[in-house]
Amino acid sequence: xxxxxNSVAGMSMAQSVNGSxxxxxxxxxxxxxxxxxxxxSWVNQKILLIxxxxxxxxxxxxDGSLTVCHHQDNFPPTxxxxxxxxxxxxxxxxxxxxRLRFDFSSPKVASSxxxxxxxxxxxxxxxxxxxxxxxxxLVILLGKDSPGIFDAVPERVHREGxxxxxxxxxxxxxxxxxQAFTGEQMYRNGxxxxxxxFEEEWQSGTLTFxxxxxxxxxxxxxxxxxxxxxxxxxxxxxxxxxxxxxxxRKGDLFNIAMEAMKGYFKPxxxxxxYVSVLLLDAHWDTNYKTIxxxxxxxxxxxxxxxxxxxxxALQSYPSCLEEVIPAFTDCTRTDTTFVANDCxxxxxxxxxxxxxxxxxxxxxxxxxxxxxxxxxxxxxxxVSFNRTFSCREPYSTRTKSPGMRLCLPKDExxxxxxxxxRFRHHPCFRLPSDNPxxxxxxxxxxxxxNGKVIVTAPTGLAxxxxxxxxxxxxxxxxxxxxGDGSSGGPPRQVMLTENDLKSRLAEDRKNQKMKLCMHSxxxxxxxxxxxxxxxxxxxxxxxxxGQIGFKGSQLGTSQQAGSRPEQVILESxxxxxxxxxxxxxxxxxxxxxxxxxxxxxxxxxxxxxxxxPGGSEFPLGMELPFxxxxxxxx
Numbered sequence: 062x063x064x065x066x067n068s069v070a071g072m073s074m075a076q077s078v079n080g081s082x083x084x085x086x087x088x089x090x091x092x093x094x095x096x097x098x099x100x101x102s103w104v105n106q107k108i109l110l111i112x113x114x115x116x117x118x119x120x121x122x123x124d125g126s127l128t129v130c131h132h133q134d135n136f137p138p139t140x141x142x143x144x145x146x147x148x149x150x151x152x153x154x155x156x157x158x159x160r161l162r163f164d165f166s167s168p169k170v171a172s173s174x175x176x177x178x179x180x181x182x183x184x185x186x187x188x189x190x191x192x193x194x195x196x197x198x199l200v201i202l203l204g205k206d207s208p209g210i211f212d213a214v215p216e217r218v219h220r221e222g223x224x225x226x227x228x229x230x231x232x233x234x235x236x237x238x239x240q241a242f243t244g245e246q247m248y249r250n251g252x253x254x255x256x257x258x259f260e261e262e263w264q265s266g267t268l269t270f271x272x273x274x275x276x277x278x279x280x281x282x283x284x285x286x287x288x289x290x291x292x293x294x295x296x297x298x299x300x301x302x303x304x305x306x307x308x309x310r311k312g313d314l315f316n317i318a319m320e321a322m323k324g325y326f327k328p329x330x331x332x333x334x335y336v337s338v339l340l341l342d343a344h345w346d347t348n349y350k351t352i353x354x355x356x357x358x359x360x361x362x363x364x365x366x367x368x369x370x371x372x373x374a375l376q377s378y379p380s381c382l383e384e385v386i387p388a389f390t391d392c393t394r395t396d397t398t399f400v401a402n403d404c405x406x407x408x409x410x411x412x413x414x415x416x417x418x419x420x421x422x423x424x425x426x427x428x429x430x431x432x433x434x435x436x437x438x439x440x441x442x443x444v445s446f447n448r449t450f451s452c453r454e455p456y457s458t459r460t461k462s463p464g465m466r467l468c469l470p471k472d473e474x475x476x477x478x479x480x481x482x483r484f485r486h487h488p489c490f491r492l493p494s495d496n497p498x499x500x501x502x503x504x505x506x507x508x509x510x511n512g513k514v515i516v517t518a519p520t521g522l523a524x525x526x527x528x529x530x531x532x533x534x535x536x537x538x539x540x541x542x543x544g545d546g547s548s549g550g551p552p553r554q555v556m557l558t559e560n561d562l563k564s565r566l567a568e569d570r571k572n573q574k575m576k577l578c579m580h581s582x583x584x585x586x587x588x589x590x591x592x593x594x595x596x597x598x599x600x601x602x603x604x605x606x607g608q609i610g611f612k613g614s615q616l617g618t619s620q621q622a623g624s625r626p627e628q629v630i631l632e633s634x635x636x637x638x639x640x641x642x643x644x645x646x647x648x649x650x651x652x653x654x655x656x657x658x659x660x661x662x663x664x665x666x667x668x669x670x671x672x673x674p675g676g677s678e679f680p681l682g683m684e685l686p687f688x689x690x691x692x693x694x695x
Contacts, residue, residue: 085183091116091170092182093127093148093163097245097470100184104254105191105492107281108268108382109152110241110449112470115165115180118146125167128178132159137271139382143167144452145467151241151382151450153268154188161186194491196260197425198326198336199236200285201228202318202369204293207342213376214399223376225341229284230267231378232339235418236282237268238385239425242449243476243484250481252542257335257429257489259283270381289321296342297353305351314340314356318369328364335366335489337425343371345401352401357420359427368428373401374417377410388414389447392455408458411447419443419474426480429487430584434477435534442474449473479535482524485542486582496550502583508611512596514557520583521551527562529573537565542582551582559596602628606635629667631657647676 087094097112098104115123122145129139129150141150143165152161164178173179203209209225221227236259244256259282266272266279289296296314303311318338326334343355355371379388391410395402400413403420407413423438431439447468448454454464465472476484484490486498501519508514516522524540539562541551563571575592589595602610610630633641640660647654647670654668656676670676 087180087182088177089180091123091165091167091180093165093180094182095163095184097248098184098186101187102254103187103189104154104244105189105258106240106244106254106256107154107188107190108237108241109154109186109254110149110245111152112147112149113163115143115146115148122146123167123169125165125170128164128166130162130164131155132161137269139269142386142452147452147467147469149450149452151238151385152186153382154186156188156190159186159188160184189493191258191492193493194258195333195335195488197236197257197489198260198285198334199232199282200287200322200325200336200338201225201232201341202321202338203286203288203341204291204296205288207288207293209341211341211372211375212343212345212400214396217376221380225286227380228339228341228372228375229286230380231375233267233282233284234379234381234384235421236337238379238418238450239422242422242446245449246476247481247484247490249470249475250478252481252485253492255484255490255492267380268382270383273381285325287321287325289317291317293342293354296340297344297346299346299349299351299353301356302346302351302353303356303358305349305353311356312358314354315358315360315367315369319361319365319367322365322367326365333363333366333488335428337368337421337428338370339375339421340369340371341375343373345373345397345399347398352403357424359424361428366428366430368421368424370417370421370424373403374407374413376400377407377413378418379414385450389451390453390455394458406444406459409455411455412444412457412459415444415446419446422446426476429489430483431477431480433534434479435536437475437477437480439477439480445472445474478540479524479526479538482538482540482542483580486523486584488584498583500583502581502585504579504581504585504587506579506587506589506595508596508600512559514589514592514596515554516557516579517554518551518579518581518583518585519553520581520585521553522555523551523580523582525557525580526578527565528576528578529566529570535578536567536570539565557592559592562592602630604630604635605632627667629657629665632663632665633657633659641681643678643680645676645678648672 093113093115095111095113123143125143127141127143127148127150129152131153132155135155136153141148161184163182165180166172166178171179210223211228213223217223240256244254247253247255261280262283263278263280266277266281268281272279299305300308300310301313302308322334322336328334340354344353346353352371352373355373356369359368361367377388379385389411393410395408395413402408403416407416419438420443423443426439433439436442444459452468453466454468457464499520504516504518506514506516523542524538526535527537528535562575577589577592578586580586600611604610633639641657642660643658645656645658646652649672653671654666656664656666658664
């Protein structure tokens with residue numbers, strides 16, 4: 062009787078044409094050349110964006126198609142257009158080594174009669190999924206009585222559906238586009254192919270339409286489906302609609318989503334949840350010509366960092382890799398009888414995909430800590446998000462002009478340099494090779510002699526933003542981060558001078574007030590509202606013994622109601638005969654005052670003797686017992 066055994070020696074199996082990892086030369090001069098990544102590179106993401114060329118585009122501009130054959134055929138081949146001898150493609154990677162084959166074909170180039178294409182090249186890419194960084198959670202939020210459908214024209218409903226399952230596939234694919242885009246942008250900025258990861262689950266694959274037909278199971282991004290405690294009618298209240306001029310509660314949808322996320326994820330202290338939410342019940346109200354149930358916001362707290370965006374453009378999203386190019390080249394006009402033309406910049410399906418996917422990524426940028434920038438995703442450059450994935454652009458209803466014939470990397474939108482500096486040390490972007498981070502995230506700043514300022518950060522100083530006048534957007538900065546950390550990482554102490562900072566400004570800004578925002582590797586930050594004032598005489602203190610002291614920039618920054626300026630110079634610091642013996646803290650639920658007691662029975666009081674009568678005294682040199690009931694100070 063024959064037995065089924067897992068015997069390597071006796072195994073017989075068909076060998077994939079691209080299963081071997083041995084180096085192979087290109088098969089012809091027209092074999093695809095991948096320019097965006099080198100052979101044997103390491104990446105950490107499932108979907109990799111690549112760019113390359115066929116032969117020499119300056120000598121012969123060819124149109125055709127590129128077929129990507131995946132490692133050991135563990136993912137179906139995908140086909141991507143070649144325009145004027147340039148191509149872009151999204152490649153699916155499996156954990157471990159991936160031997161990829163790229164085949165070029167064109168009516169203008171002779172093909173092969175054999176089973177091996179005439180114009181092929183190979184590349185090895187190693188994929189190491191990251192599991193030690195917090196994931197970006199993907200959530201579809203619905204009303205408690207929602208039917209789970211989104212706005213779509215009848216033809217779309219008939220062809221692909223507009224139910225919750227379709228929404229999950231489209232949102233998942235959009236998220237993988239964010240990840241691939243971000244990984245490529247970080248690489249171009251010199252920080253390696255860093256990107257955020259997603260929580261994954263073993264499920265029926267959706268990244269290729271063939272998986273849906275075959276029932277193939279894969280580990281892919283999990284889409285959490287959460288119902289809030291509001292009805293659809295309540296969520297679509299015009300008073301909550303962000304784009305409705307007369308709405309008075311435009312921030313309520315964010316608050317509703319925040320409460321729902323806290324209830325669902327139940328965050329614990331010190332474990333921040335990063336959540337990007339799709340509001341499925343967003344709806345185009347044809348009577349009021351506004352999108353209800355939609356808000357485009359990002360932010361949050363240490364418990365939950367949150368981005369929210371509506372589903373008004375979801376019908377235009379791709380739901381798998383094979384639909385990416387069709388989605389970004391679909392010129393079908395937006396039918397406002399059924400769906401919104403968001404901000405009048407979504408006049409066709411491909412433009413609606415840009416606005417929906419790109420603007421949601423913008424809010425996810427806010428969730429990750431990015432403010433508005435002078436350019437890039439955090440401005441509104443996502444209106445050209447399609448150029449990242451396609452080499453040719455269709456007619457634009459937004460600009461009323463033909464699209465770009467050839468979209469090269471220089472023509473694409475991107476993350477601003479300051480965004481990538483934030484991401485470089487962000488917890489969601491950490492790699493296994495990164496050094497451990499000191500638990501003290503603080504940034505400390507104080508002036509010293511000759512107009513100089515010292516900045517220290519135990520985790521290292523990542524970058525400093527320079528704002529001039531009343532600017533809310535940064536146009537100049539100083540960066541200390543590097544790509545691989547081989548030089549020892551960002552400095553823990555730097556010296557700043559006014560001349561050095563002004564040298565980074567445009568001529569018309571050099572005489573304006575400078576505000577500095579300083580960021581540490583550990584995600585701490587500190588703002589100096591007026592650098593000139595910090596280095597002025599107002600920061601100098603003459604001590605009783607005649608020496609000069611300097612006020613740190615954090616001195617006197619309290620914003621609490623009832624605060625008043627007060628200054629105490631400890632006598633023990635300037636008199637060698639003065640011995641400080643204990644410190645007494647006056648408190649209730651907050652600190653009211655601190656009294657310094659000396660050996661000669663004199664004392665100095667900072668603040669007032671309020672709160673608990675007599676305060677709590679701490680003799681110097683004694684080990685203090687830990688009391689879990691001792692109140693926290695604020």
